[in-house]
Amino acid sequence: xxxxxxxxxxxxxxxxxxxxxxxxxxxxxxxxxxxxxxxxxxxxxxxxxxxxxxxxxxxxxxxxxxxxxxxxxxxxxxxxxxxxxxxxxxxxxxxxxxxxxxxxxxx
Amino acid sequence: xxxxxxxxxxxxxxxxxxxxxxxxxxxxxxxxxxxxxxxxxxxxxxxxxxxxxxxxxxxxxxxxxxxxxxxxxxxxxxxxxxxxxxxxxxxxxxxxxxxxxxxxxxxxxxxxxxxxxxxxx
Numbered sequence: 001x002x003x004x005x006x007x008x009x010x011x012x013x014x015x016x017x018x019x020x021x022x023x024x025x026x027x028x029x030x031x032x033x034x035x036x037x038x039x040x041x042x043x044x045x046x047x048x049x050x051x052x053x054x055x056x057x058x059x060x061x062x063x064x065x066x067x068x069x070x071x072x073x074x075x076x077x078x079x080x081x082x083x084x085x086x087x088x089x090x091x092x093x094x095x096x097x098x099x100x101x102x103x104x105x106x107x
Numbered sequence: 108x109x110x111x112x113x114x115x116x117x118x119x120x121x122x123x124x125x126x127x128x129x130x131x132x133x134x135x136x137x138x139x140x141x142x143x144x145x146x147x148x149x150x151x152x153x154x155x156x157x158x159x160x161x162x163x164x165x166x167x168x169x170x171x172x173x174x175x176x177x178x179x180x181x182x183x184x185x186x187x188x189x190x191x192x193x194x195x196x197x198x199x200x201x202x203x204x205x206x207x208x209x210x211x212x213x214x215x216x217x218x219x220x221x222x223x224x225x226x227x228x
Contacts, residue, residue, distance in 0.1 A: 001169070034214055036152075043111075043218040044144075044152065049207065055216065087152055091213025094157070094166040096142075101151040
């Protein structure tokens with residue numbers, strides 16, 4: 001099965017900061033990579049699909065890049081609503097594995 | 108707007124069974140693949156199963172293969188997850204999610220709020 005790793009596992013940041021979260025696949029997955037935001041007690045939310053495509057309604061401060069095995073989610077000018085856990089997920093092959101998550105909290 | 112509402116969660120003993128439902132609205136349910144994803148307490152998201160819009164393909168995580176069955180009733184706009192031989196490590200919040208489609212599959216664009224399944228004696 002495809003293994004997904006993320007770094008860091010957590011980070012502390014302030015409103016207005018730019019943060020970057022890395023995701024690595026154990027094998028090449030082309031651009032079959034999504035990013036989701038998840039808050040406790042809420043439904044997860046799709047942010048980015050196919051590595052770099054912004055899902056409709058998602059603010060443009062979210063951006064994704066990468067291909068092959070290495071991917072990055074960047075949140076520019078962090079807003080209060082952005083404090084959450086972020087997961088990458090590959091759709092290259094079943095099972096559709098998620099990364100372990102990166103928790104972004106208030107510094 | 109797209110709405111997904113899970114139901115059927117609860118407390119069940121190890122070895123028991125439970126059937127989860129997911130009522131869908133706001134989109135043409137019969138045209139989209141659907142997923143189940145779970146989150147155990149204090150853990151991350153784990154993909155569980157996928158079913159194609161016409162039930163022609165079903166995929167499962169190794170951890171549930173042979174115990175869980177995903178199905179759907181397109182006439183009722185409802186997705187199901189039949190869970191048998193439940194184990195302690197199946198305790199989790201279970202989410203249903205819509206596949207973004209068209210192919211390739213595997214992009215989960217809308218999610219429900221989840222239903223909690225607790226396996227405990």
